[in-house]
Amino acid sequence: MKKPIIAWWLSAILICILPSVPFAASAQTSASFDIVVVGGTPAGIMASISAARMGKRSLILERTSHVGGLVANGLGATDIITRGATAGLFLEFVNRVKAHYVSAYGPQSKQVKDCSQGYHFEPSVGEKVLLDMLKETTLVTVLLNRQFDALPENLLIENNTIKSITVLNRQSQQKEQFSGAVFIDATYEGDLIAAAGVPYSLGREGKKEFNEPYAGQVYKLWLAERQEEGTTNLADNAVQAYNFRLCLTTDPANRIPVPKPAAYNREEYVSLIEDVLSGRHSGIEWADMPQKLRDSNIALRAQGKAPVGKWMPEGIQRLVNKVVLPNGKTDANNQHRALLSTDLPEENWPWPTAGWEWRDQFANRLKDYILGLLYFGQHDEALPEWFRNDCLQWGLSADEFKDNGNFPRQAYVREGRRMKGLYLFKAADALPLINGGRPPLHTSSITGSHYDIDSHATRKREKGKNVLDGFLSYPTMPYTVPFEVMVPPVISNLLAPVPASATHLGFATLRMEPCWMALGQAAGIAASTVILSGKPVQKVPVTTIQDELIRQGAVLIYYKDINPAHPSFKAVQKIGLKGWLPDWTVRPDEKVKRTELDEWQKLSGLKFPKHIQANQSTRSEAIQWLFSKAQ
Template sequence: MKKILASYVLWLIAISAYAQYDLVIVGGTPGGIMTAIAAARQGKTSVILERTTHIGGLPANGLGATDIATRGATTGLFSEFITRVKQYYISKYGADSKQVKDCSDGFHFEPSVAEQILEQMLAEQKGKITVRKMRQFDVLDKNILMENDQIKKIYIFNRESQQREEYTGKVFVDATYEGDLGAAAKVPFRLGREGKDEFNEPGAGIVYKYWGGTEGEGSTFQGDNAVQSYNYRLCLTNNPANRVEVKKPLQYNREEYISLIEDVWTGRHTGAHMQQVTAAMLEENRKYIASGKPSKIPGDVWGIAKITNMVTLPNAKTDANNQHMAFISTDLPEENWPWPTSAWAWRDQYAQRLRNYIQGLIWFAQNDKALPEHFRKAAKEWGFAKDEYTDNDNFPRQVYVREGRRFEGLYFFTAKDATEVAPGQRPPLHASSVTASHYALDSHAVRKREPNRIHLDGFLSYPSQVYTVPYGVMVPKTVDNLILPVPVSGSHIGFSTLRMEPCWMALGQAAGVAASLAIDRNQKVRNIAIAELQKVLIEQKATLIYFQDVQPDHADFPMVQYMALRGYLPEWQAKLTDAADEITLAAWEKLSGIKIQAQAGTSRKDVLTKLYQQLK
């Protein structure tokens, strides 16, 4: 009987593996998850093929401090996610609890909570979304069947059964951080850094820059093949009841970390404060530390924060990222360059190497006797959170792949798309926008420490403003039924701001709706009606153009979004209650081709509403 039951289960799995889906999504990242949810709400079926045993990508693997510079710039399904995060902490701990305060309105969360909420969001779409874990896609010609510029089917390796599976769909979605499916479909892509001569972008090419300061010697701005560094986003805690000691890895090389010794004793770092720090000050600091006190160099930090950037999460945990002001931290530059185009065997080896390196770095900071005793003691207050990643020795399961392949789509996003066209004004407004977003132009290092440099090559941040993302960044020029909401089209600097999870979630939502429209209309994904896509997204409270004074819960949000996409509201505020002046009325008449009859003092809202009713 047991053999019959086992055979039946295997038969069911085999049948499901060969099922037809509306959408086949490679990658259980938040971008892929939101694609499936958005498509399900349009009545479409999806299968998500995730290589690991857990869905959720980086938010479920330590990225608990949401990277977004302007809250409210990106909404839609992303807003649903953070609202659920906040409600989780309210329901479990109470509205006035420290956990609710530390969740920062849902923007800060524990990895396990992120995974739980994303699983719940998927589970609500009963019968529409199938999730297959431990499914690996390899970039081999034999694993993709294409006919007439369309993907017909793909073949996946089931890491549990060791069998090859076939998946057929109407639209395929690459939601991987690496861009593996797009590469298999032969979509052109870029790797490395463009030089400043190509797009005249700030920070392009080889750059050495004080963190928060100016560019320095060695900056040539020439392009190269360098890929920004990866790390693991650690979940650390200083709560003794939930703290696991960081142990020395079996593969440990002390030589990798010894440069940290002088950095700690002198207080040297990579921040802009160093422009005013003299050699005499560094030597004086050495004596000060030797007396049992922490560093007094401006901008320097002490203890574990010297090697990890710490952001508070609920329940005494932190999102511990690479320390931006350190010459040596949890990033491991240079060694990751092959990752985007390598096979999973190589990637797995690098992932283990990176884990060993990071654990070794923390152990060194906490135990090496060449470091000040009070530094080691301060560092040792922190350890891995016992209740996170319980099936992986409390260590994140997924490498933070900050940048993989960048495909060349219908639109190529560069720094100019994210920076103001004039002081105080917006970046260029894209009429085909599918989301607004905002983060700095931000890249981590591409090379390890070099002698006499003020920082690591390529570690930089430049300001941006809330921008719009055109549909074309995730649509290839040739493949008719492929959408790329995660490995999007852009330069190294342009991609450096798009690569944040809120933006990827929003692009996933747009991808799900776009795929549904393409299926319903029997169209190529690049030929769908953008206005129809935008209409659905606005109904779903997605912000396509950000306004400081009209958020998605505003009664006039749909009207403002519609008119803004057509050029009527180019400024940061809609100013609906203000009177419409003559210059504005003339501009709106010219745009609409409609004669506007408005009495003195008529509000902008009244005029816009009438135009909206006629135009839509």
């Protein structure tokens, strides 16, 4: 069967298809689509694909020359704790990643092992898989190098409905205008919601507002529960730090030496010297180190040897946190226990509301800072030889980001604007109501998800402190995400799956790409449902969205022993969202007990028929019948 061809490979080709529009007081509309997606992030891509599977035409407007967001820019170690908690198009992406490595290298290869069932991948492979998914439909148009500036004049809004959007073609420097029935904000910054006048939050809420653990200004040792001196738990405008997710390698045949940046400033990194020599870090292991071991490390230091103890890596692991990727590469992120790593706190605070000129300048500053950090670790003679030698083994991967000096093209914007939507997702929405139990259940769930409440630092290293403000991780349990987190209070045809409605700590768990992909998929389905129903996003039937999500393989509520391939999956999902299956397991093949039937009859107000018998029928059969009658 001949595959459909999607005309979007080159921006120049697209200009021929959709001519650019000169800037004018009333620009001529270039083209109209069912759905216009701002941001070629994974969420934006999944929104377009899910809409295409419902027969809707969408346009993706991407500012850079590549789609894929962070998945295509170094974030190859997928952030998810319970892998079955999120499925749908995200799981399809994961399975395609694994299939790529199996096809390219063989099922028993090291590459397949290192891809961790498809959850770990090289940046180029992540981008390729997303491109392959897009190419399989003719209903998605992608325009690259299209910049949306978050200004009201770039949207035409009538009666609380967005009619059209104006963007800058960065190649031709001409303005272009596109109309659509529904608009989706898939930007990391929340630029579309801001231009539409939707209220949003920045910074951190205080503890008194929602009684969230570790809310507001907080100093906390890594992996410790206690809060340190300086903690106020008060609200502020601090934004968690950004970095670049590097793709490093020790393979000499594929290793590019780390260049010394032109703006190199040694003074930015000198505090690292004492950390390396003493072993000091911001984890609980350092704070609780016995004095005898500290004294022993002083002696080792005098001998030019590395300190010992819990979490005492001898080299680059002090600069970056490494996760193995296929083909001898690593996803190099900020080191959680380091007081100085690839994050650059404080300086990024203006990013969410700044224009692109400022953002580009900061991205260049961040790039120079990170390259300078690695260069310092490899070459500064004030650092011990054992440390420099370990760092020197690593370099940039020569076959990644080849059009950008082997450096990621996109900064890791962990958090931008957070919409004030119909539901505000808080830390409590991800925390169990009882020990080991489920978090609060949302009947309007559009995806299950599971990651820690995870925030990076908001301030640089401070004199006299051995911890960074705002750097924390707090365990959660698999939770449900309500549809209302992406729904604005007023605009009738706007959805925001990425700048979702949440507190800082609520956003700190939602902000992972698996969850964003799932929210994007739901946004595409919701947008299609809005078009089909003729209702605004605030009144679209959520059950219709959920039915299509289940049909597309999404998990709305997580169970350990049921996946989308199970014949009872839909029934379990719908009954589970009613709160009638509160355990983590369904045990579908077990015989149903009399007490269970009685409980379900009490909850549903229904009476089981004679063919559903205790100790004879299976739980799956009883759940299937309940589902058929309790719609």
